[in-house]
Amino acid sequence: MAATTEAGMTWLAYALMTVVAWGLYGVFLHTGATGMGDPQNGRIKAFLFVGVAYFVTAVLAPLVVLKLNGANWDFTSKGTTWSLIAGTVGAAGALGVLLAFGAKGSPTVVMSIIFAGAPIVNAFAAMIVHPPKGGIGAIRWPFFLGIFLAALGGFLVTKFKPDPAGPAKPAAMQSVQQPRATEPEKG
Secondary structure (H helix, E strand, O other): OOOOOOHHHHHHHHHHHHHHHHHHHHHHHHHHHHHOOOOOOHHHHHHHHHHHHHHHHHHHHHHHHHHHOOOOOOOOHHHHHHHHHHHHHHHHHHHHHHHHHHOOOOHHHHHHHHHHHHHHHHHHHHHHHOOOOOOHHHOOHHHHHHHHHHHHHHHHHHHOOOOOOOOOOOOOOOOOOOOOOOOOOOO
């Protein structure tokens, strides 16, 4: 087992940062899409601003970092091609999230299916692109159990999701009864 020194676990902090960011992504994206106030095009309007955010964080920020680091500006065709493919599938995923929301999927269900299913796809794609040492037969059973549990978790969260709150009920009209005027007693 690898040593778990402070420097050796930095990746975990970044991974957990991503868990939080992507865990909030669906809820914030759904809120943005519905907040556009346009049932027809709100999803696409939200996607436009996702693109703006991606441009700022994934284009402008790296340009500044590369410039500050004095990086060379040589890019290999393999690195460029695979990075563009990665960006395209990431953007397609963001669009898929919005389309799922537009088809009346709730953030609880949509994001649970995505985040349970994505590790499964990742595990198999990684084994194809980067075959494991010793082949598939060398993989220990807990790895496959983890894939199964990810699928089971996605199913359970979807099947037993909390019911959404209904629309707010208007406050009950309180009837204010005026005291009836009484006739003076005759007497």
